[in-house]
Amino acid sequence: GQNIDQPTEMTATEGAIVQINCTYQTSGFNGLFWYQQHAGEAPTFLSYNVLDGLEEKGRFSSFLSRSKGYSYLLLKELQMKDSASYLCAVMDSNYQLIWGAGTKLIIKP
Amino acid sequence: GAVVSQHPSWVICKSGTSVKIECRSLDFQATTMFWYRQFPKQSLMLMATSNEGSKATYEQGVEKDKFLINHASLTLSTLTVTSAHPEDSSFYICSATSGRDTGELFFGEGSRLTVL
Numbered sequence: 001g002q003n004i005d006q007p008t009e010m011t012a013t014e015g016a017i018v019q020i021n022c023t024y025q026t027s028g029f030n031g032l033f034w035y036q037q038h039a040g041e042a043p044t045f046l047s048y049n050v051l052d053g054l055e056e057k058g059r060f061s062s063f064l065s066r067s068k069g070y071s072y073l074l075l076k077e078l079q080m081k082d083s084a085s086y087l088c089a090v091m092d093s094n095y096q097l098i099w100g101a102g103t104k105l106i107i108k109p
Numbered sequence: 110g111a112v113v114s115q116h117p118s119w120v121i122c123k124s125g126t127s128v129k130i131e132c133r134s135l136d137f138q139a140t141t142m143f144w145y146r147q148f149p150k151q152s153l154m155l156m157a158t159s160n161e162g163s164k165a166t167y168e169q170g171v172e173k174d175k176f177l178i179n180h181a182s183l184t185l186s187t188l189t190v191t192s193a194h195p196e197d198s199s200f201y202i203c204s205a206t207s208g209r210d211t212g213e214l215f216f217g218e219g220s221r222l223t224v225l
Contacts, residue, residue, distance in 0.1 A: 033214070042115075042202050042219040043153070087152060097143070097214070101152045 002026045004100035006088050011106045012078055020073045020086050020103045028093020034062050034073045035087040037102065043087055046073065075105075083107045112136055113205050115217025122193055123225055130188045130220045132203030138183035139205035143214070144176075147200045159186050193224045 003025045012018040024032070031050040035043035049055055049064035049071060061074040075082055088100040112135040122128050132142055141160050145153040159165040159180035167173050175197075177189040186205075190197055200221050204214040 035216075040200075040221075042216040044216070045214065096158070097155065099152050099155070 002092065002098050004088055004090060004098055006086075006100040006103045008101070009104045009106065011108060012075075014078055014080060014107055014109050016078050017074065017076050018078060018105065020075070020088075020105065022071045022073070022088035022100055024069050024071070024088070024090045024098070024100075026090045026092045026098055029066060030091040030093065032062075032064055032071050033087075033089045033091070033097070034060075034071075035089065036084050037087060038084045046086075078107050080107050080109070113139075113203065113215045113217045115203055115220055117220055118218060119221050119223075121223045121225065124194055125192055127189055127191045128193055128222060130190075130201055130203075130222075132186045132188070132205065132217050134184045134205045134207075134215070137205075137207045137215075139186070139207060140183065141206050142180055142186040143204045143206075144178060144186070144188050145202045145204070147202060147219075153202065156188075190222065193222070195224045198222055198224045 006022045033048050034046040036046050037043040047062035049062050054063045059076045064071045085102040085104050087102045089097045091097055114133045116131045120128055143158055144156045147153050155168050156171045157165040157167045157178050159178050161180050161183050165178035175191055180186040200219050202219045203217040206214050
């Protein structure tokens with residue numbers, strides 16, 4: 001079956017760095033997405049990786065290793081507004097998105 | 110960036126009535142639109158995938174006759190919850206893509222449905 005695993009909840013301190021991991025087992029692979037979702041709002045796109053390596057976009061970076069079925073989202077210089085759920089999703093061979101359950105990130109002052 | 114507009118944002122209705130939610134892509138042609146529902150503290154659950162001009166593909170367990178999806182144009186898809194019941198109360202979200210190679214989905218703002 002298809003499976004996306006990510007931690008349920010993480011806590012970090014304002015100004016620090018946090019890494020949210022995602023491992024996946026899917027029928028084929030056409031890219032991995034990270035989305036941010038604040039409570040009560042729709043998800044917003046953060047990143048898309050289809051090739052191995054690190055993609056940096058401001059304070060956020062996303063890494064992919066296709067051979068390991070592994071990705072992480074790295075958040076630097078954490079701000080209180082970064083408190084949200086972070087969703088990992090993989091597009092399979094049928095171009096269907098398989099969603100992880102999300103990681104709730106709690107930022108403490 | 111691309112914008113997807115969803116309407117209404119909030120809707121409260123009586124049990125047994127039908128509710129229509131619209132999803133529009135404002136500045137691009139959406140060949141494919143997705144409809145999700147999300148219960149509190151849970152991830153998105155894909156309900157159906159709709160391609161313009163063809164019937165929607167529903168996920169297992171989603172009732173086609175209860176959740177009617179129409180994707181009549183490249184910029185509009187609608188979800189109609191027919192004969193709504195309290196257990197249908199949820200957050201419904203649409204997303205759209207212009208094609209397989211764009212690498213990005215654009216989400217609507219979501220519609221919170223409460224059925225009394």
